């Protein structure tokens with residue numbers, strides 16, 4: 119081992135969700151530099167040096183005093199209590215005993231182990247895989263979560279109407295096609311370069327900027343529909359249509375209305391490749407409900423002038439058009455509708471399946487979309503089989519904890535929330551990702567026990583009963599791999615674990631031992647042996663294709679391995695277009711479903727049988743006149759390493775920065791750089807403000823990811839002094855169909871904060887005695 123550590127004074131390869139890099143530790147200082155082959159690397163890796171040994175790291179196992187003294191049970195002191203340090207052996211004995219108690223008296227159906235979250239890039243130490251494997255192999259199952267916060271609505275509706283969801287984002291229109299073929303890109307929600315910085319498992323080449331530039335230089339026009347000008351890179355010279363947030367479906371309807379009434383739509387395509395157009399057309403033209411969905415109708419809803427809508431529709435005709443819809447649009451009330459309507463718009467233009475044309479759902483949202491797939495299998499740790507089988511749609515967690523035994527609708531089913539006693543989290547931060555955090559605090563107060571593995575004192579760790587310190591990725595060996603990036607990375611260990619931190623794997627191995635089934639979890643392998651084992655699959659894949667297949671030691675010494683990739687063939691929609699009978703889509707009709715019998719049959723008013731404009735409940739009004747856009751942050755991934763220098767460097771006066779239009783600020787006596795208070799009925803937070811004309815008036819933007827920092831934790835609805843927008847967002851599903859996350863949009867009022875500025879304590883470790 120000492121040789122390994124000494125070697126880290128040289129640069130060694132490592133990887134992260136935001137880029138492949140190499141790192142060295144010299145005189146206690148961590149140095150990082152991006153992968154030399156990356157044409158457009160980003161600075162998020164610069165969060166590592168200051169984060170590695172930051173006091174926000176968790177140094178030793180901790181148990182909440184109230185839980186220790188009074189035992190497991192509902193407790194509103196969670197998040198307010200102090201912690202007691204405990205040696206590893208003792209804490210693992212304690213937790214092993216609690217897991218046995220829960221299993222013996224309530225069964226695996228009382229454990230919520232969904233543990234949603236991005237964790238880190240290495241595929242073996244991937245925390246979600248580790249925790250699920252542990253709960254399946256050593257505990258006997260758990261209540262899981264399905265779908266994601268990213269695409270909760272899209273991933274449920276797409277199989278009904280278009281086909282395979284994974285293929286839609288990962289085997290469809292690529293950046294190569296955009297660079298070569300697109301003549302017009304109509305991007306709803308844009309394709310912000312800040313977002314494509316990130317790809318799960320690691321990314322070695324950020325190609326988006328280059329591809330858009332190449333398209334632009336070839337003459338491709340870009341049109342950005344978004345409340346924020348920055349959602350497409352400046353280089354593409356996009357025309358900016360700043361619609362009212364949450365109204366894209368109405369805008370798309372009016373575009374299709376104009377196409378149809380002016381005879382500019384592709385009826386032949388609709389007839390051959392879709393089903394249900396006539397039903398939808400009756401709605402579009404107002405024959406069904408007396409309201410034609412024309413540009414004049416859409417103008418006051420969308421805030422876009424009727425003539426601008428008509429002009430745009432006419433420009434779409436007769437060109438190779440790519441329609442993109444950002445994930446953000448479906449992370450909102452009725453989020454299913456813009457996903458569906460975007461497909462209908464692309465179909466009405468007759469573009470689906472053409473190179474560089476059609477429907478690029480979520481293109482640009484994440485770095486592994488719009489790429490070629492690797493042609494050999496990658497390393498993935500088997501999670502085993504969950505014998506329990508119950509699940510919730512992921513964003514219904516607080517609902518589940520607060521309402522055991524209550525029924526809810528999901529994807530045509532009536533389901534019942536389980537009665538959860540123990541919640542176990544590793545590799546995610548619900549106090550980052552969930553909505554209405556004050557409600558989430560109440561929900562977590564209901565359980566007997568909350569267990570969290572974390573590398574740092576996130577609010578989730580602070581609300582836990584048992585906190586187990588996990589290593590940071592730099593402190594262990596792993597393999598970096600993403601299904602759509604050609605570089606597999608030998609992630610070398612760069613630093614010793616912080617304090618007493620252990621790998622999630624070692625923690626679960628220890629717990630499996632306490633449950634008497636160590637081998638079931640470990641299969642007798644050390645971490646290094648697991649890396650060999652996981653690598654063997656890729657090696658075999660290379661061999662099968664007659665390609666050079668270095669053995670593990672060679673791969674490890676070389677640091678990276680370039681993998682073969684598949685063709686850029688347009689995926690199922692190209693094949694379908696070429697021969698719809700031979701290559702039907704995996705929808706009930708085999709076609710694009712503009713009307714879905716299945717969805718209509720579910721009978722949900724919140725998601726009818728064809729795309730429709732369903733006015734949202736939450737709209738600006740008295741008391742909360744502004745829209746809040748709570749989007750992804752540019753200087754970090756979610757809440758990860760928010761205490762790192764690069765993330766801190768983007769803050770002002772220690773707080774997250776909100777963007778506002780100068781006119782909205784002037785009306786409230788707010789100046790650039792002021793600290794503002796954002797509030798609504800659910801909560802309030804502080805942020806520093808940046809004034810910019812590049813945001814639609816009436817809209818405030820505050821990115822997610824600033825660590826929740828309650829001014830007075832004793833309060834039931836404390837002020838977050840740091841700028842976490844999820845104290846403001848609403849905890850409601852997209853619809854009864856998908857029950858997806860709706861965190862992107864809410865409504866607020868804003869005022870200049872005039873009190874004494876409270877200190878930021880989010881990164882100070884909690885009281886320990």
Ligand SMILES: Nc1nc2c(c(=O)[nH]1)N[C@H]1C(S)=C(S)[C@@H](COP(=O)(O)OP(=O)(O)OC[C@H]3O[C@@H](n4cnc5c(=O)[nH]c(N)nc54)[C@H](O)[C@@H]3O)O[C@H]1N2
Nearest residue numbers: 235236237238267268545546547551571588756757758861
């Ligand atoms: N309002 C609003 N809310 C949103 C969104 C929005 O648009 N608006 N977006 C949503 C989306 S798309 C997503 S995907 C979610 C993301 O939500 P999350 O994925 O939960 O967010 P992260 O901050 O990435 O949380 C990962 C946590 O894992 C920890 N971690 C990292 N590596 C390891 C490890 O090896 N072991 C362990 N034990 N822990 C580790 C990190 O320290 C971090 O706290 O947020 C959602 N929330």
Ligand SMILES: Nc1nc2c(c(=O)[nH]1)N[C@H]1C(S)=C(S)[C@@H](COP(=O)(O)OP(=O)(O)OC[C@H]3O[C@@H](n4cnc5c(=O)[nH]c(N)nc54)[C@H](O)[C@@H]3O)O[C@H]1N2
Nearest residue numbers: 268307313343344346363364444445446483749750755756
């Ligand atoms: N740097 C960085 N990159 C990331 C992440 C991160 O945390 N940091 N997270 C990653 C993850 S997990 C995911 S799922 C993706 C998320 O991908 P997205 O959900 O697409 O990303 P967002 O930044 O939340 O939203 C994109 C833009 O949509 C616009 N928008 C919001 N509401 C509306 C609307 O109603 N109509 C229109 N037309 N536009 C609207 C906003 O201006 C916003 O900037 O990003 C990924 N990329």
Ligand SMILES: [Mo]
Nearest residue numbers: 266267268269
């Ligand atoms: Mo996401």
